[in-house]
Amino acid sequence: MALILGAVQVSKEINGRQILHNISLGCSANTRLLIRGKNGSGKSTLLKILAGITEPTGGKVIRNTRKIGYVPEHFPDSLQFRLKEYLLLTASFRGGSKAYVEKELLEYIQLFSLEPFLHTSLKACSKGTKQKVGIIQALLMKPNLLLLDEPLTGLDAESQQVLIQLLRDKQIPIVFTSHEETLVTNMAKEILQIETGEITLQTMNSIPKKLIRVECRTREELKGLPVSQLNYEENVAVFTVEGDVSDQVLQSLLRKNCSILEVRELR
Numbered sequence: 001m002a003l004i005l006g007a008v009q010v011s012k013e014i015n016g017r018q019i020l021h022n023i024s025l026g027c028s029a030n031t032r033l034l035i036r037g038k039n040g041s042g043k044s045t046l047l048k049i050l051a052g053i054t055e056p057t058g059g060k061v062i063r064n065t066r067k068i069g070y071v072p073e074h075f076p077d078s079l080q081f082r083l084k085e086y087l088l089l090t091a092s093f094r095g096g097s098k099a100y101v102e103k104e105l106l107e108y109i110q111l112f113s114l115e116p117f118l119h120t121s122l123k124a125c126s127k128g129t130k131q132k133v134g135i136i137q138a139l140l141m142k143p144n145l146l147l148l149d150e151p152l153t154g155l156d157a158e159s160q161q162v163l164i165q166l167l168r169d170k171q172i173p174i175v176f177t178s179h180e181e182t183l184v185t186n187m188a189k190e191i192l193q194i195e196t197g198e199i200t201l202q203t204m205n206s207i208p209k210k211l212i213r214v215e216c217r218t219r220e221e222l223k224g225l226p227v228s229q230l231n232y233e234e235n236v237a238v239f240t241v242e243g244d245v246s247d248q249v250l251q252s253l254l255r256k257n258c259s260i261l262e263v264r265e266l267r
């Protein structure tokens with residue numbers, strides 16, 4: 001699969017202190033890579049290097065796209081804009097029709113319940129609201145790769161679910177850091193563990209399979225879906241799907257007007 005982003009033996013030294021040592025990784029279309037580690041282990045520094053915000057002092061980064069959506073851990077404090085004004089401005093850099101950009105922005109505003117804050121100055125916005133602005137800003141540019149530093153931090157439970165769902169539907173590679181278990185179980189396909197700037201573990205993460213029970217008129221409705229252990233009787237189908245495709249399967253069934261009767265994680 002084509003490489004979209006790669007790090008080759010990347011190191012970073014700041015003020016004579018080695019922050020990262022020989023980190024290598026690669027991202028292709030299906031990547032959902034979680035960078036995990038204790039506070040101060042070097043996760044944000046690595047993400048900044050991947051995003052091109054800061055340069056490595058050793059090794060190199062290969063970027064085969066220029067459309068990288070980067071969401072920092074902390075939204076900048078010094079911006080002199082109001083919320084909607086800022087998002088419209090940043091979205092305008094992407095080009096294209098203004099009406100289309102506004103429509104898309106409106107959808108994100110509704111999705112993240114930002115209506116009450118549209119004309120609030122960014123400086124006066126809460127941490128969670130600023131976090132949403134950072135996320136929407138990155139998504140509006142239609143990136144080919146997302147780099148997210150602690151994306152769930154500061155978001156309320158409902159907005160966390162909205163974001164997880166949005167990200168799971170994206171067909172682009174996503175590299176993220178998180179201390180939250182929800183993102184580990186719902187999104188990470190691979191985990192890269194770093195401790196004091198060094199990779200200590202690189203592993204695959206299996207998202208639990210799901211058992212789905214659904215009412216549908218004919219067995220044909222299930223044709224072409226990646227389901228297994230299918231049992232169909234009297235308009236009710238019971239089957240299992242891999243965790244990472246379960247959302248797509250559910251959406252496809254809903255589009256066919258099937259009624260979802262049960263969705264259960266299989267551990």
Ligand SMILES: Nc1ncnc2c1ncn2[C@@H]1O[C@H](COP(=O)(O)OP(=O)(O)OP(=O)(O)O)[C@@H](O)[C@H]1O
Pocket residue numbers: 014015019037038039040041042043044045046073
């Ligand atoms: N600009 C800088 N100047 C000096 N030291 C820095 C700088 N940026 C990062 N560091 C140091 O590098 C180390 C790694 O920091 P980094 O922010 O990457 O950690 P992290 O794993 O993201 O931590 P957290 O989980 O707390 O967000 C820390 O010891 C930090 O103090």
